[in-house]
Amino acid sequence: MDPLLAGAGRPVLLRRGNPGAGSGPEKIPGGGPGLMAASHRERIERVLAGERPDRLPYAFWRHFYDQESSAQDLARAMVAWYREYDFDFLKVNPRAQYHVEPWGARFEYPGGPHDRPRQVTFPVRTPEDLAAIRPVPPDSGALGEQLEALRLIRRELGPDVPMVATIFNPLSIAADLVGSDATLVRWLREYPAAVEAGLETITRTFIPFAQACLEAGADGIFFATTTLATRNTLTEEEYRRFGRPYDLRVLGAVSSAWFNILHVCQENSMLYLLADYPVPAVNWAATSSTNPSLGEARARLGGKVLIGGVSHRALTAPDPEAALSEARRAVEETGGIRFILGPDCSIPTTSRPENLRAVADFARNYRW
Template identity: 30%
Template sequence: MDKIDRIKAALNSEEVDYVPSNIWMHYSAADQDPRTLAEAQTEFAQKYNFDFIKLMPFGLYGVQDYGAKVKIFNKVNEPPIVADYGIHEIDDWGKIDVLPGYYGTFGKQVQLAQHTAKLTQGKIPFIQTIFSPLTNARKLAGDRILWDMKENPKLVKQALQAITETTINFVKANIEAGVHGFFFATQCANYDFLTEEEYLEFGQYYDLQVINAYKDVTYFNVAHIHGDNVMFDLIEKYPVNCINWHDRWTSISLTEARKRTDKCLLGGIREVPYYNQKNEVIRESLLVSGTVSEVEEHVIEAIDEVGGRGLIIGPGCCSDQLSTEKNIFAVRRGIYNSSLVKLS
């Protein structure tokens, strides 16, 4: 099986020679230049023989063109942060217009896809990271968006529609660049931020417009549900063929998720540190602090949870950039050493 066949088989819950995998993380020392980032991600995937690439544009690429001031550090484990929001008062939502997919910072991420297509030469699937319209709106305004949604929902929805159409333009440009799918991330579909009724009104309506723009065009389409207390049952019904969430530290495990959906599950690796009851870090993430045997057992356990079918091994979100080489290799060893390996 080549990487494309292996990914397609996993997406369709068909038999694989071994469970496909990938580890992704931010490249905060290299993600401001699309060619450098494409080279770093392709080299990483080839070094560890991963089965796909999740493109990792910096997390604020969707709001810089809308006026958010972004502070960039260009250092390992120091991703860009919002230095000043683009929305300061409610009337600012009315200034949000539809942008071309090739414009500004969006355009640099299209270049990232173009460079990756050249480097991979059709031998490894790669998917572009996109954020839900409400997620970008929240990054643009901060949590004041909650007040604005109540004070003038019509104006906020007008802005969300513009962001939606910009995202669709970006999607189309990435399809032209050769991506095989999209990693659609929502950071707002959790009950700690919104009620389900609020998410249906301000989130899902716009999410589905974006996903419907590519669902019948690309074959590898992931929905990522960020945070704790997530709306799994709501997002699982989206027209995607793969679901990713923090399965190792939220209440919905791989085993429970398999009972709720027959879609491919992407996860199995705990990407965050371990905390005590006081929310103090007592141990760094497994890929940083674990032993090789611990990582291998961690991966084998995940594979066993779902019988190895309809599964792609990966983190619940971005892994620590200080993840060790031995532990990243141990992820592959765990897959190879699982009872389900059928290498010819």
């Protein structure tokens, strides 16, 4: 029987040992007599506390488009991905468009590992449609499936693997609901009251969903602004009105979590506009020349943990040297303090495994 289908009445994952997470302390090679490796949770906790960890922590994340259509498949894909590279935390990449399915959007999956789902129904076609949406319970439909996936993953990986659930900010969800950034931007400029009504409903839906993610086993949320918190899409004044108030309500509702991460996506990002958001860690495209570098952001982001340093270009390059060069530069810029090596964003499905393995080996073997 498939391990995911074992059990009475609902799917469970069978426990298996996981090196580096729950299998007991491991001696650090070259670390000196008696020095023991930290668990993944202990390592991340030390980084958040501003302490130098036993080694450089790292994590990468991606979609598995052909394995996302059920809670069981998604959990299986995330667990396999985590175990392949033994990351220091698992950022659960949910079904790509789960966040708009509660309001009737439907998608077809082409079936290939590199093929994003195609939207086939568009329930929000006018500003009035957006204003008319109503809150959805967190345990229903696609939202409930994502919660079940989190429970399955936590049951499989145990308590020592930090895990964060992906929550898109209300403005990003609204853009996906209406079909494009351009449409949402036009509506918020021409029909601001309708957009604000929709944002209110989305916020009232995702506050309890984010809280339910914590109850399902997540240690925090990965709060993503996607293509909205960038000057390529909106002005800062527009983001202050249509983005920030709703963002802060969602983040405030999960402030009890110990490992919330803010992801400010895209080039020309509004990273500094969001610098005071109440999260301990921030991820952005630090390798882009249009954004602050890790070193530049250190002074402006205070005591926050910085996550990133490795570009998509380097991860898809024909050999690992570009990724290794970026990893070395990231450590130099941050001094390795309050820093987790990671990507600019969710990595391409075409990222080369040998490049990822090289970066993982670099982090695992890095000693201060």
